[in-house]
Each structure stands twice: as structure tokens, then as C-alpha cells.
Amino acid sequence: MMHSTSPLLEVNNLRVYFPYHGKKSAGSQREVRAVDNLSFSLQQGETLGLVGESGCGKSTLARAIVRLFRPHSGEILFRGRDLAVMEGEPLRQVRSELQMVFQDPYSSLNPRMTVRDIVAEPLRNFGRTEGLVVRVRELLGTVGLDASAMNRYPHEFSGGQRQRIGIARALALNPAVVVADEPASALDVSVQAQIVTLLKELQATLRLSFLFISHDLSLVSLLSHRVAVMYLGEIVETGPATAIFSNPWHPYSEALISAIPIPDPEKERLKTRIVLRGDVPSPLSKPPGCPFHPRCPYVFDRCRIEHPALKAYGSERWVSCHLLDEPNRSPRPASAHLPTASL
Numbered sequence: 122m123m124h125s126t127s128p129l130l131e132v133n134n135l136r137v138y139f140p141y142h143g144k145k146s147a148g149s150q151r152e153v154r155a156v157d158n159l160s161f162s163l164q165q166g167e168t169l170g171l172v173g174e175s176g177c178g179k180s181t182l183a184r185a186i187v188r189l190f191r192p193h194s195g196e197i198l199f200r201g202r203d204l205a206v207m208e209g210e211p212l213r214q215v216r217s218e219l220q221m222v223f224q225d226p227y228s229s230l231n232p233r234m235t236v237r238d239i240v241a242e243p244l245r246n247f248g249r250t251e252g253l254v255v256r257v258r259e260l261l262g263t264v265g266l267d268a269s270a271m272n273r274y275p276h277e278f279s280g281g282q283r284q285r286i287g288i289a290r291a292l293a294l295n296p297a298v299v300v301a302d303e304p305a306s307a308l309d310v311s312v313q314a315q316i317v318t319l320l321k322e323l324q325a326t327l328r329l330s331f332l333f334i335s336h337d338l339s340l341v342s343l344l345s346h347r348v349a350v351m352y353l354g355e356i357v358e359t360g361p362a363t364a365i366f367s368n369p370w371h372p373y374s375e376a377l378i379s380a381i382p383i384p385d386p387e388k389e390r391l392k393t394r395i396v397l398r399g400d401v402p403s404p405l406s407k408p409p410g411c412p413f414h415p416r417c418p419y420v421f422d423r424c425r426i427e428h429p430a431l432k433a434y435g436s437e438r439w440v441s442c443h444l445l446d447e448p449n450r451s452p453r454p455a456s457a458h459l460p461t462a463s464l
Contacts, residue, residue: 128162135195155181157354168331170345178354220291224303226283230275237271243293260289281312360438
């Protein structure tokens with residue numbers, strides 16, 4: 122991707138495959154291709170929103186980036202160092218700068234540990250025990266919790282409060298990057314807004330970089346500077362959030378954004394919603410050509426046989442779609458005025 126400065130985190134051609142031991146059907150692989158030749162970058166102080174349907178590989182990607190999974194191939198460059206090939210103590214040290222907030226605040230906190238021990242655990246693991254209680258109190262205050270929470274257990278808190286505890290734990294080691302995997306999906310709508318507001322405040326105060334993963338495009342639009350759209354283990358479009366939400370260029374992005382509800386009932390009634398046919402294909406048996414072609418309303422013969430490359434259109438927009446090479450086939454007016462593509 123093209124940026125004015127070197128990215129803090131850069132993922133290049135990443136693949137995460139899992140062995141498949143079940144019955145092999147015609148046309149299927151012997152591995153589940155959860156993340157398949159995926160690339161993106163993240164700048165200092167930026168939030169990249171990663172969106173896509175459930176099952177497209179978002180959580181697998183998150184866990185691969187923090188090396189809970191070892192990738193099949195590709196690079197995960199953090200400050201220029203490749204996490205994909207690191208092991209042992211070097212990997213452990215890098216992890217202090219690359220932390221994760223998990224999706225489920227109910228299962229991601231140890232029910233047998235007090236909040237003080239949960240938040241202090243990363244500090245103890247890295248030998249940062251001086252002033253431990255003061256630091257835990259400070260972290261809880263940062264996420265909007267009172268110091269009286271320290272001696273209580275996770276079951277004594279609401280879902281939103283538990284997620285704040287998880288965020289405090291992620292911040293304990295002063296990371297540069299936080300991977301937030303659907304951090305608000307298990308929460309009520311009003312609490313979701315509070316968590317997103319908290320993340321925005323933390324970013325402004327601490328100069329954090331976020332990879333914010335969600336299937337809720339409304340939340341992504343509130344928080345993200347750039348957006349990457351993921352389908353069947355691949356990135357199909359990236360660009361500035363305002364540009365993608367106002368004028369998506371990939372047919373899948375277009376369908377996702379058409380489903381965002383509009384608060385005004387009259388505008389919602391008049392809106393054109395794109396309903397995709399069929400289901401997402403299995404990552405065990407990906408279709409030939411473009412992975413989206415079985416559901417694409419604009420499909421033509423080239424899509425069925427040739428996989429589209431992720432190409433740059435200008436300095437900020439990347440799209441993987443044959444329609445952009447043949448704009449007369451697309452009904453979307455923006456496609457007729459695209460910059461020249463480059464790989």
C-alpha cells in the first residue's frame with residue numbers, strides 16, 4: 122500500500138491454512154484457507170476498520186497477527202521485523218507492543234482472578250512489578266472504572282464493564298498496536314457506543330494504532346480512518362473510510378454498505394438495498410476465478426476463470442475487481458472515472 126511514511130504494521134501475502142481431515146469432495150482442497158494471500162498496512166495513530174461477513178476469516182487474521190496462530194506463509198512486519206518467523210523470547214518481547222482485545226468479555230477474563238490480578242498479569246509477565254497497584258489503579262481509571270473494582274471478580278460486572286477491564290489489560294504494557302476483534306459485538310447497542318467512544322479517546326490520548334474488526338459497519342464508520350473489506354479470506358477493497366462508505370467500488374463493498382440502516386424512516390424506505398444471492402462459499406472449496414463471482418450481480422465470463430489482483434487506483438484506493446478494467450460493464454458511475462490502476 123502507498124503511504125507517506127513507513128507503516129507501523131504491514132501484512133504481506135499472508136496465508137493461514139488449517140489441515141482438513143474430513144471426507145474430500147470434488148473440487149475441495151485438503152486445507153481450510155481461512156486467510157488467503159492477504160495484504161494491508163497500518164500507520165502510527167491510525168484505525169483500520171476490517172469488515173466482512175461472519176466466517177470470512179477476520180478473527181483468524183487477528184489471531185495470526187498477534188501470533189496465536191502461526192501463518193502458513195507471508196509476512197507480518199511490525200516496525201520492520203517479521204513476526205511470522207519469530208519464536209521464543211524475541212517474539213515474547215515484541216508482543217508487549219502488540220496487544221489484543223477479544224470479542225467475548227465473558228470468556229476472555231479468568232473468573233477465578235480478581236480484576237487487580239487480571240490487569241496486573243501482563244505487567245508481572247514482563248517483570249514490571251514496581252508500583253504495580255498504582256499502575257492497575259491508573260489503568261482502571263483510564264478506561265472509566267473506579268479503583269474499588271480491583272478486588273472484585275469478573276462475574277460482578279456488566280458486559281460493558283468487563284470489556285473495559287479487557288481493554289485495561291491490553292493497555293498495561295503501553296502497546297503501539299491494539300487488535301480489537303469485534304470488541305462491541307456481544308454488548309447492548311448503547312454500551313457499544315460507549316466502548317467505541319472510549320477507544321477513540323484512548324487513541325487520541327495514547328497515540329494508539331487500532332486494527333478494529335467488526336461486521337457492524339455503523340461502528341466501523343464511527344471509528345475508522347481507513348477501511349479494508351474482507352471476503353472469503355481475502356481483502357477485496359481498501360481505502361479512506363469516508364470514500365468507501367460514500368462510494369464503494371467493489372460489488373461486495375457496495376452490497377455491505379447498502380445494508381446499513383438509515384435513522385430517517387423515509388430515507389430508509391427509499392434506499393436501494395442489494396440482496397446477495399446464495400451463501401458465502403466454503404474456504405475448503407473456494408470457487409475458481411474471483412471468489413465473489415457466484416454472488417456478484419455484475420459477473421461476466423472473465424470473473425469465472427481469472428482471479429482479480431488487488432490493484433491501486435490512485436494513492437489511497439485498492440480494489441480487486443475485473444469490473445474496474447471494463448467500466449462499461451458496471452452500472453456504478455464512479456467506475457467510469459477511475460485513476461489508472463497499478464500493482
